Amino acid sequence: MKKEIxxxxxxxxxxxSRLIIxxxxxxxxxxxxxxxxxxxxxxxxxxxxxxxxxxxxEPKLTDxxxxxxxxxxxxxxGCFNSDDALRTLKLARDIGGWDMVKLEVLSDxxxxxxxxxxxxxxxxxxxxxxxxxxAYCTDDxxxxxxxxNAGCSAIxxxxxxxxxxxxxxxxxxxxxxxxxxxxxxxxxxxxxxxxDACFAMxxxxxxxxxxxAIAQAKDPIGMAESFKSAVIAGRQCFxxxxxxxxxxxxxxxxxxxxFG
Amino acid sequence: xxxxxxxxIQIYINGKKKNINSNCNLIDILKxxxxxxxxxxxxxxxxxxxKSRYKTITINKNDKIEILELIGGG
Numbered sequence: 001m002k003k004e005i006x007x008x009x010x011x012x013x014x015x016x017s018r019l020i021i022x023x024x025x026x027x028x029x030x031x032x033x034x035x036x037x038x039x040x041x042x043x044x045x046x047x048x049x050x051x052x053x054x055x056x057x058e059p060k061l062t063d064x065x066x067x068x069x070x071x072x073x074x075x076x077x078g079c080f081n082s083d084d085a086l087r088t089l090k091l092a093r094d095i096g097g098w099d100m101v102k103l104e105v106l107s108d109x110x111x112x113x114x115x116x117x118x119x120x121x122x123x124x125x126x127x128x129x130x131x132x133x134x135a136y137c138t139d140d141x142x143x144x145x146x147x148x149n150a151g152c153s154a155i156x157x158x159x160x161x162x163x164x165x166x167x168x169x170x171x172x173x174x175x176x177x178x179x180x181x182x183x184x185x186x187x188x189x190x191x192x193x194x195x196d197a198c199f200a201m202x203x204x205x206x207x208x209x210x211x212x213a214i215a216q217a218k219d220p221i222g223m224a225e226s227f228k229s230a231v232i233a234g235r236q237c238f239x240x241x242x243x244x245x246x247x248x249x250x251x252x253x254x255x256x257x258x259f260g
Numbered sequence: 261x262x263x264x265x266x267x268x269i270q271i272y273i274n275g276k277k278k279n280i281n282s283n284c285n286l287i288d289i290l291k292x293x294x295x296x297x298x299x300x301x302x303x304x305x306x307x308x309x310x311k312s313r314y315k316t317i318t319i320n321k322n323d324k325i326e327i328l329e330l331i332g333g334g
Contacts, residue, residue, distance in 0.1 A: 022334025032332065047333025050274040050326065051300055053293050061332050062299055077333045090308045091301035091328045162334070211334030 008207050010184055011100055011132035011153035015071070017041045018201070019231045020186065021224070022211025024077075025163075029064040031220050036065060039224040044070050045102055045209065047077040048088050067096050073134070075102040080115070082122040089126060101126070102156065102188075102209075104136035112162040112189075116143045120150060127151040136188055139173040141180060148183055155181055156188035156209065159200065163212045165192025171203055178204035194223075194230035201234025202242070269321040286317040289325065300329045 008015045021041040026032035036044060044065065052058075074092030076085040082105060089101045105122055107115035114136055120143070123133045132153040137144055139157040147155055157177055160166035167190060168174055178185050184206035191197050197208045210227055217223035267282040273289070280289065286309065290296050302309045303326040309317055319325070 023332035024334045026332060029332075045334055046330045048328045049331045051293070051295065051329045053274055053276065053327065056293060056295065056298075056329075060299075061330055067299075072330070074330070075333050087303065087306065087308075088328075091303055091326075092330075094301040094308050094310060095299050095328075095330065209334070 008184060010134065013071075013100070015042050017043075017228075017231075018207040018235055019197075019227055020045065020073070020207055020209040021214065022209060023061060023065070024211050025215040026220065027215075029059060029061060032061070032215070033064040035214055035220040035224040036070070038221045038228065039210075039214070040228045042071055043073055045073050045075050045211070046092075047075055048092055071100070072096055072098050073100055073102050074098050075136075076104050078106075079104070080106050082118045082125070085118075085122045086125060089131060090129075093131070099130060100132040100134065100153065102134045102136060114138060114158075116140070120146055123147055123152055124150050134186065139170050139177065141173055141176040144177045144185075145180060148181055152183065154184040154186050154206075156186045158189035159187050159196065160190030162189045164190050165213060166190050167192055167196040168199055168203070171199070174200070174205065175203050194226040197227050198230040198234035198237075201231055202237045204238050207231075269319070271319055271322065272324045274325070274327060280319065282321075284319050286314045286319065286325075289319065290314070290327075293327070295327065298329070300327050302327050 008018050017040050019039050019041045020043045021036050021039050022045045023032055076088050079085040079088055085105050092098055103123055105115050105118040106112055116138055119135055123135050126133050134154040134156055135147045135152045136156045137147055144155045157174060159168040186207040186209055187200035187205045188209040191210055191213050200208050208231060214220050214223045268279045269282045271278055271280055305324050
């Protein structure tokens with residue numbers, strides 16, 4: 001039973017933390033680094049961009065966060081079609097040999113919802129090219145199953161739109177995806193607070209990916225610590241088996257009269 | 261700049277027109293922009309060029325070179 005496994009295993013590789021950290025939107029690389037250390041995460045997502053050839057001497061993410069210390073997982077941010085996503089990830093693999101990738105093929109700039117038809121098509125091509133694909137997807141259990149059947153190494157359903165902080169708006173679907181899925185389910189996008197992350201883990205998600213909620217907090221380092229605790233607590237709660245909910249009260253103390 | 265008085269060719273680097281010496285190879289281009297041994301990847305005309313081939317790749321007129329690097333992202 002994969003849900004009994006204490007450590008997170010993705011594509012055959014084991015990770016000690018179930019918290020994955022995005023590296024966008026931080027006010028400085030220094031704060032990004034400290035928040036990452038506070039989070040205890042061992043996987044980070046990174047994006048790709050064209051080198052500014054007119055001035056490429058500005059500070060880089062990798063001056064502060066080393067690929068030797070953390071597992072870098074390139075994403076396809078900014079890709080609105082399959083070809084761009086494929087190109088981006090092949091280039092990323094050439095930089096650091098990173099074959100574990102977060103695939104996101106977006107469709108609409110307002111919602112940043114993924115284009116699931118393009119995502120599925122791209123995932124198949126990447127898997128054929130020996131990538132380990134973690135696919136950002138809608139919370140539709142049917143499409144999530146299609147991605148799993150295509151050979152994705154993990155399924156990454158959104159809780160709510162990217163960067164919205166709205167939390168998990170359809171926990172029922174997330175639970176269905178968790179229950180049907182044999183590969184890890186990583187809640188991605190929309191988490192705003194530590195309780196959202198804890199809830200995701202209580203639902204049985206194997207991990208959560210957090211970016212904006214930490215990067216845009218007043219104190220990103222403190223917030224990273226809170227997410228670390230929340231993810232551990234949520235996982236422990238899931239593994240421990242929650243009590244069943246009841247409509248009416250059930251006394252916790254004896255109900256017989258003390259004085260006859 | 262790599263620009264020479266003669267035997268120049270026009271290419272595109274990251275979408276920008278550049279004039280380079282016609283016998284330049286990819287290493288020359290990366291040297292020009294101080295990108296040797298940096299965490300970058302190179303694509304020429306939409307084909308990823310592995311680092312092992314940098315020295316042997318010659319640049320042709322109208323080649324479209326893309327040089328990418330990492331940035332923060334979620």
